[in-house]
Amino acid sequence: MHVTPGEILDQRWRIETRIGQGAMGSVFRGRDLTANKIVAIKILAPEHCRKPKVVARFEREAEKMTSLRHTNIVAFHGHGRRGVLPFIVMEFLEGLTLSDVLEKHGGKIGLNETVAIVKQIALGLAFLHANGLVHRDIKPQNVFLGVGGRVIILDLGVVRDQANPGLTRPGAMVGTPYYMSPEQILGVEDIDKRTDVYALAAVTFELLTGRPPYLGNNNFEVLYGHKNTPPPDATALVKTVPKSVSQVLIRGLSKRRDDRPESVTEFVADLEAAAGAKKIDLAKAFNVAPEITAQKTRLTTRLKEAAKPPPPIRADSGEVPEASNSDVVSVPGSMMPALGGTGQSGEQKTVIHRFDKNERTFVGPSPGDTEEKTRANNPSEASPTTGQLRVVVTAKGRAAAATVYVGGAKTAVTPCTLTLNAGPHRIKIELEGFRSVERWSTVAAGTSTNLRVFLEKE
Numbered sequence: 532m533h534v535t536p537g538e539i540l541d542q543r544w545r546i547e548t549r550i551g552q553g554a555m556g557s558v559f560r561g562r563d564l565t566a567n568k569i570v571a572i573k574i575l576a577p578e579h580c581r582k583p584k585v586v587a588r589f590e591r592e593a594e595k596m597t598s599l600r601h602t603n604i605v606a607f608h609g610h611g612r613r614g615v616l617p618f619i620v621m622e623f624l625e626g627l628t629l630s631d632v633l634e635k636h637g638g639k640i641g642l643n644e645t646v647a648i649v650k651q652i653a654l655g656l657a658f659l660h661a662n663g664l665v666h667r668d669i670k671p672q673n674v675f676l677g678v679g680g681r682v683i684i685l686d687l688g689v690v691r692d693q694a695n696p697g698l699t700r701p702g703a704m705v706g707t708p709y710y711m712s713p714e715q716i717l718g719v720e721d722i723d724k725r726t727d728v729y730a731l732a733a734v735t736f737e738l739l740t741g742r743p744p745y746l747g748n749n750n751f752e753v754l755y756g757h758k759n760t761p762p763p764d765a766t767a768l769v770k771t772v773p774k775s776v777s778q779v780l781i782r783g784l785s786k787r788r789d790d791r792p793e794s795v796t797e798f799v800a801d802l803e804a805a806a807g808a809k810k811i812d813l814a815k816a817f818n819v820a821p822e823i824t825a826q827k828t829r830l831t832t833r834l835k836e837a838a839k840p841p842p843p844i845r846a847d848s849g850e851v852p853e854a855s856n857s858d859v860v861s862v863p864g865s866m867m868p869a870l871g872g873t874g875q876s877g878e879q880k881t882v883i884h885r886f887d888k889n890e891r892t893f894v895g896p897s898p899g900d901t902e903e904k905t906r907a908n909n910p911s912e913a914s915p916t917t918g919q920l921r922v923v924v925t926a927k928g929r930a931a932a933a934t935v936y937v938g939g940a941k942t943a944v945t946p947c948t949l950t951l952n953a954g955p956h957r958i959k960i961e962l963e964g965f966r967s968v969e970r971w972s973t974v975a976a977g978t979s980t981n982l983r984v985f986l987e988k989e
Contacts, residue, residue, distance in 0.1 A: 534546055534549070534557070534559065534574065534613070536548055539564070540561075540572070540611060540613055540618060541609075541611045542564075543563065543564055543565055543609070544561050544562070544563060544564070544570065544572055544609070544618075544620055545561055545562045545564055546559050546561050546572065547559065547560045547561055547562060548560050550571070555575065555576055555579060555585075556573060556574050556575045556576040556579070557573070557574055557576070558571055558572070558573050558574075559571070559572045559573075559574065560572075560623065561620070563608065563620070568623075569623040570608055570620050570621065570622065570623050571620070571621045571622065571623045571624070572618055572619075572620050572621075573618060573619050573620075573621065574613065574616050574617075574618040575589050575616055575617045575618070577615070577616060580615050580616060580617075586617055589617050589619070590610060590617050590619075593607055593609075593610030593617075593619040594610065595664070595687075596687055597609060597610065599658075599662060601654070601655055601658040602654075602655075602681065602683075603651050603652065603654045603655030603658070603681075603682055603683060603684060604655045604658065604659070604683065604684045604687075605621050605622060605624065605675070605683050605684065605685050605687075606621060606622040607619060607620070607621055607622075608620040608621065608622065624675055624677055624683065625677060625678060625819070625822075626675060626676050626677035626678060626819040626822065627675070627676050627817070627819050627822050628671065628672055628673075628674065628675055628676070628685075629648065629671040629672075629674040629675070629676060629682075629734075629738075630670075630671035630672045631822075632671075632676055632817055633671060633737070633738070633741075634923055634981075634983065637741070637925075637929050637930045638741035638742070638925040638929060638930060639737070639738060639739060639740060639741035639769070640738055640739075642739065642771070642772070642773075642776070642806050642808055643806075643808045643809050643811045644738075644811060644813070644816050644817070645735060645738040645739055646799075646802060646803055646806050646808035647680075647808070647810070647811045647813050647816075648674075648676070648682055648738065648813065649731065649734070649735050649738070649799060649802065650799050650803070651681075651682035652669070652674055652682055652684060652731060652734070652795075653731065653795040653796060653798065653799040655682075655683070655684040656669070656684070656724075656727050656731065656795045657794065657795055657796050659684075659727075660724040660727070660794065660795070665722055665723060665724055665726055665727055666684065666687065666727050666730075667715065667722065667726060667727070667730075668686060668707055668710075668730075669684070669710060669727055669730035669731055669734060670707050670709065670710045670730070670734060671734060671737065671738075672686075673685045673686045674734070676813065676817055676819060677819070678814075678819065679814050680812060680813030680814035680815075680816075680817070682813070708750045708753045708754055708757075709733065709743040709744075709745070709753060710729075710730040710733040710734060710743065711729075711730070711754065711757055712725075712726045712729035712730065712757070712788075713729075713757055713758050713786050714726060714788060716754050716757060716758050717758075723788070724794060724795070725788040725791050725792075725793070726788075727795060728783055728791050728792055728794065728795055728798050729783065729784060729785075729791060731783065731795055731798060732779075732780050732782075732783025732784045732791075732798065733784065735780060735783070735802065736763075736765055736780050736784070739765055739769060739772050739776070739780075740765050740768045740769045740772065741768075741769070741925055741929065742768070742925065742985050744756070744757075744762060744763055744784055745757055745760065745763075746985055746987065758786070762780065762781045762784035762785070764777050764781070765777040765780055773805060773806065773807075775805035775806075776802065776805045776806050778805070779798070779801045779802050779805045782801070783798050916952060916953055916976055917950050917951060917952055917953060917974075917976060918950075918951060918953055918974040918975050918976050918978045918979065918980065919948050919949065919950055919951070919974070919978070919979040919980065920948070920949045920951055920956070920958075920972060920974050920979075920980050920982060921946070921947075921948045921949075921979060921980065921981045921982065922935055922943070922945050922946065922947050922948075922949065922958070922960075922982045922984070923945060923946045923981070923982070923983045923984070924945040924946070924960055924962065924983075924984050924985075924986060925983070925984070925985050925986070926962055926965055926985075926986040927988075930945075930946060931945065931962055931986065932944050932945060932962075933945045933960050933961060933962035933965075933984075933986065934960070934961045934962070935947060935949070935958065935959070935960060936958070936959035936960075936961070937949065937951065937956055937957070937958060938956060938957055939957070939959075945960070948979075951974045952974070953974055953975055953976040954973065954974065955971055955972070955973045955974075956971070956972055956973075956974060957969065957970075957971055958970045958971070958972050958982065960984050960986065962986055964988065964989060965986040965987060965988055965989060966986060966987050966988070966989050968984050968986060970982065970984065
């Protein structure tokens with residue numbers, strides 16, 4: 532099924548160009564003809580329309596959030612159906628995900644910047660909690676840093692409505708392994724706001740130390756750490772982290788819910804008091820203007836490409852050219868988080884065996900392998916048969932120059948961007964004094980995939 536630029540949904544939302552795509556669907560830049568403003572339109576992929584719970588969760592997200600507004604949560608403008616395909620309309624965002632911010636700053640940021648960001652995340656979460664909702668998937672990929680230093684929570688696809696929890700089956704794990712609370716791992720039914728407290732503490736830990744609290748060679752090891760291993764000491768990893776701050780993080784990462792702060796507001800108050808942090812202007816600390824300019828340039832190029840007429844058909848050729856002004860809804864890859872979404876979570880069992888800024892949400896009773904998520908990219912940057920793999924390695928909390936082997940052949944030194952044939956590739960990372968790591972990464976044609984690897988001492 533195709534979505535054509537210029538098509539108008541529900542006599543209001545005009546499609547302009549696709550800006551991201553993933554296993555769950557595609558995100559388009561569009562225009563609200565009533566308000567005359569740019570919006571992001573997320574359309575569920577056709578194959579998921581046969582899954583009632585996936586459709587119900589997708590539409591419930593829109594119905595619940597369209598009536599709620601908060602500056603630290605992505606705004607929902609409406610929803611509807613294009614034939615059998617559900618769609619939701621959100622505000623169009625410009626800037627960087629928190630995961631991108633970490634990558635650009637060597638994997639971690641300072642104490643003052645961390646407190647300023649976490650305070651805004653907590654405001655958004657507190658608003659959700661006050662309305663009977665639990666996010667359940669707070670992570671750097673789902674937090675956005677926009678214009679003016681505004682911090683926005685994205686991807687509400689696995690939000691739990693405590694008044695209507697029936698869309699998540701009993702015993703199902705919902706979340707992302709590196710940030711999942713012990714009760715999420717157990718699949719308990721009475722998930723509450725303290726699950727988001729745990730995830731926020733895990734994200735805070737990563738911002739300060741350059742790594743999530745628990746690492747492992749696979750997701751089973753990561754999940755085991757959350758469930759059974761005492762929280763790590765952030766000060767032992769990064770000496771500049773005050774011991775008092777580490778104690779706040781340890782409490783936030785408590786195995787028992789009753790041992791954690793009662794709310795995200797309490798957690799942030801404890802964090803701020805322990806840090807003695809100075810007020811900081813996030814707009815100055817993290818200049819997102821160059822990225823916004825680059826995004827606009829890419830979108831302008833795509834709009835020009837979409838406006839081109841299709842090539843003429845030779846009457847004697849028997850060939851049918853590809854329409855340059857049409858976009859297929861279901862294309863492998865990931866929804867572009869910087870422009871309105873990070874991949875609507877569904878009922879598929881997906882989990883990644885590494886720490887990766889583009890990792891998927893896990894939904895299901897037991898982990899399984901998944902394809903690599905990829906970011907939408909300017910089609911002119913790669914041929915239809917190749918894609919790019921961006922490899923970043925962090926060791927001891929800092930970006931490291933490690934050797935990259937692709938299929939056994941020495942290829943480059945990190946950080947690096949590789950142009951590879953579309954398909955799976957075996958990537959090996961080596962750095963003297965650290966354990967070597969091997970990962971499988973799937974590259975999609977015409978897209979850029981990010982592989983972020985954390986190395987541990989031998």
